[in-house]
Amino acid sequence: MGNVEYDCIVIGGGIGGSASTLRAAQYHLKTLWVKGTRKTAKASRGKYVLNIDNMIGVHPDIMLKQVKKSLNTEEFERAIQHLNEETFHIGTQEIVDNVLERIESQYSELVTVKDLKAVDIKKDGDIFTVQLQEKPDSEQLEVVTGSNVILSTGVMDTLPQVKKTLKSGREVDDIKWVFPFSNLERLLYCIRCEGHLVISGAAAIIGHSEVACQIGLMLKERYNVPITMVTNGESLEAEDTTRKLMNHHGINVETSRIVGFDDQETGEEIIKKKAGSDLHAIILEDNTRVTARYGLVSLGIYKVYNELAIQLGARLENIDKPDELKRVLIEDYSAETDIRGFFCVGDMASRKDGGPSMMQIYTAQEYAVRAVDTIERRHRKFQRAEILK
Ligand SMILES: Cc1cc2nc3c(=O)[nH]c(=O)nc-3n(C[C@H](O)[C@H](O)[C@H](O)COP(=O)(O)OP(=O)(O)OC[C@H]3O[C@@H](n4cnc5c(N)ncnc54)[C@H](O)[C@@H]3O)c2cc1C
Numbered sequence: 081m082g083n084v085e086y087d088c089i090v091i092g093g094g095i096g097g098s099a100s101t102l103r104a105a106q107y108h109l110k111t112l113w114v115k116g117t118r119k120t121a122k123a124s125r126g127k128y129v130l131n132i133d134n135m136i137g138v139h140p141d142i143m144l145k146q147v148k149k150s151l152n153t154e155e156f157e158r159a160i161q162h163l164n165e166e167t168f169h170i171g172t173q174e175i176v177d178n179v180l181e182r183i184e185s186q187y188s189e190l191v192t193v194k195d196l197k198a199v200d201i202k203k204d205g206d207i208f209t210v211q212l213q214e215k216p217d218s219e220q221l222e223v224v225t226g227s228n229v230i231l232s233t234g235v236m237d238t239l240p241q242v243k244k245t246l247k248s249g250r251e252v253d254d255i256k257w258v259f260p261f262s263n264l265e266r267l268l269y270c271i272r273c274e275g276h277l278v279i280s281g282a283a284a285i286i287g288h289s290e291v292a293c294q295i296g297l298m299l300k301e302r303y304n305v306p307i308t309m310v311t312n313g314e315s316l317e318a319e320d321t322t323r324k325l326m327n328h329h330g331i332n333v334e335t336s337r338i339v340g341f342d343d344q345e346t347g348e349e350i351i352k353k354k355a356g357s358d359l360h361a362i363i364l365e366d367n368t369r370v371t372a373r374y375g376l377v378s379l380g381i382y383k384v385y386n387e388l389a390i391q392l393g394a395r396l397e398n399i400d401k402p403d404e405l406k407r408v409l410i411e412d413y414s415a416e417t418d419i420r421g422f423f424c425v426g427d428m429a430s431r432k433d434g435g436p437s438m439m440q441i442y443t444a445q446e447y448a449v450r451a452v453d454t455i456e457r458r459h460r461k462f463q464r465a466e467i468l469k
Contacts, residue, residue, distance in 0.1 A: 084207055086112045088455055089226035091198045091210070091388065094126035095172055095441050096232025096426030098179035099448035104230075105187035107456040112224055113183070113193045114212060116233070120197050124234040124385070125427065129172040130265055134273045135442060138175075140168035172441070196222065201229065201388045203419065228455045230415075231408070232426040232444065233385035237269045240286050240312055240377060243337045243365060258377075260356025261341055267359075267375045271295055272440060274376075275302075281373030282306040284362050286338070288314035292378035293322045299376070300329045308370045310362055313337040336364035341375075381405055384428050394419050397430050410437075415451040423451035 090100045093115030104111040121127050132138045144163060151159050183191050199221070200211035208229045212222040242257035261267040267286075268274040278299055285296040288311035300307045309316065309331060316333055318326065326333070343358040344350055346369075362370040386396065389408040394417040396406035407430035408417055415423045426444035431437045437447075 084225040084227050086110050086192075086224065086226035087459055088112070088228045088230060088452070089114065089208065089210055089224060090230045090232070092116065092230075092232035092234060092426065093121060093176060093195075094124055094232060094234050094426065094444075095175065096234070096444040096448050097230075098176045099445040100230045100232060100425060100452055101183060101191060102179050103449050103452040104455070105183055105191050107452060108190065109452070109456060109459065111191045112226065113191060114198050114210070115180075115193060115195050117195060117197050117214070119216070120233070120385075123236055123383075125236055125269065126172045126176075126234055128262055128269070129273075129441075130263070131169040131171055132175075132273070132441065134276075134440075138170050138441075140170055144168060175441075194222070198233075198388055201391050203392060203422070206421065208421065228421045228423070230423045230425060230448070230451050230455075231388055231428070232424070232448065233388070233428060235384045235407075235427045235439070236382045237377065238379035238382040240267075240338060240379060242341075243339050245339065257340070261359060261375070262356075262377075264354070264356040266341075266356055267377055269377050270439075271298075271376065271378075272438065275299060278305055278374050278376065279303045282308070282371045284308045284310045284370050284372035284375045285378055286310050286312060286362075286375050287378035288312070289317050289378070289380070290319055290322060291380075293318040293326060295376060295378050296331050297322065297325055297329065300331060306371065307331045308372065309333045310338065310364070310370055310375070311335045334364055334368055334370055336366040336368060339363050339365050342369070384408075386428055389417065389422075389424060389428075392417075392419055392422055394422060394424070395432075410447070413447075413450050414454045415447040416454060421455075423454070425451055 087109040088104045089112045090097050091114045101111060101113040148160055148163060196212035196214055198210050199213045202209045206227060208226050210224050239255040239258050241253055241255055243253045244257050245251050258267055282305055283299060285292050296307045296309050340363040341359055342361040342363055343353050345360050359373060362372050362375060383404050384407050386408050395409045397409060407428055408424040409432045410417055410424055410429045411432055415425045417424055425447040427439040429437060
């Protein structure tokens with residue numbers, strides 16, 4: 081434990097990584113935060129959380145109320161009016177940026193931050209050696225050592241392909257057409273945190289699996305809004321009872337390919353809108369116009385960023401899927417894997433005993449804190465033993 085650069089190396093610049101780093105700093109552990117690169121961030125789901133509204137306490141109005149109170153004099157009347165007209169939001173980027181600012185201002189002597197990608201990890205005895213890279217294919221690797229590693233490199237969702245025809249007549253079948261709608265929360269990916277948004281109107285579930293159908297049913301039962309299943313060219317894989325329930329609730333199934341999204345209401349004067357900021361319908365190849373104020377994408381996980389865990393030989397979920405879709409098994413609430421000193425938190429981790437591991441911000445934060453608790457407890461135990469030798 082003595083002969084390493086860091087007590088704790090945190091890998092991942094999202095929710096789990098920032099929560100781990102802040103806690104490690106607060107516990108006075110010498111920490112390296114490997115935040116990843118712009119490329120790894122773009123490929124992570126945490127980047128696309130614009131507005132968190134399922135966590136009490138994480139709400140812009142809390143500070144806004146105090147700011148308005150402190151400006152409550154005639155002198156600042158215009159400023160208050162301006163604040164009333166603005167829309168504020170807190171997303172994952174705001175949380176991570178805030179943690180970074182706190183780390184840099186309060187803990188710069190304890191915590192080193194690197195915007196690099198961790199590409200290689202080894203464990204030799206008690207020591208982890210991690211190699212960091214700035215750009216893909218760059219031969220310059222930085223090597224760091226630590227006595228513990230917390231990995232929170234996240235996952236990415238599968239995005240729907242859209243078969244779009246350009247003005248030139250060329251067809252481009254790509255996921256990129258969904259980006260504006262995903263970035264501005266018209267296409268939703270997290271049923272638990274964003275599902276409630278559909279209450280404002282009709283919704284389309286983009287997916288074809290039994291899970292997708294169950295999500296459609298759940299939203300119908302919960303909010304009683306019109307629901308359509310859009311399978312995007314796939315056949316529906318619903319069980320008989322699910323189909324019966326869907327028929328009972330009038331859930332339509334459309335199997336034609338998605339060719340575009342319409343942000344205008346039918347029959348209304350056309351209003352120019354920021355791309356992706358509004359949705360009224362999903363347009364299908366057979367010319368069907370599926371009315372939808374929101375689309376909920378239910379196509380499963382595209383990738384779990386578990387390469388480093390695999391390099392170390394950590395145990396993965398025992399499910400019938402390719403390795404890149406398997407989450408890393410953690411032993412219990414401590415978030416430690418079957419490799420001592422190697423912890424996994426956030427969306428990439430799954431409890432060995434099947435215990436709760438919701439893919440949510442508060443889950444990532446709780447397990448991050450538990451991992452650091454374990455590391456710090458062992459660290460002090462080691463120091464005591466040294467003294468008592
Ligand atoms: C659209 C959407 C909306 C959501 N809304 C909510 C919500 O309102 N409330 C809620 O509780 N949850 C929400 N979630 C879930 C929440 O985003 C996740 O649970 C949370 O971000 C998980 O944190 P994480 O640290 O596991 O991963 P992420 O936050 O995704 O972070 C992963 C990080 O790892 C970095 N990384 C990847 N590979 C490497 C590498 N090799 N080296 C270094 N760094 C690397 C990436 O750059 C990234 O910074 C939402 C999810 C989605 C998709």
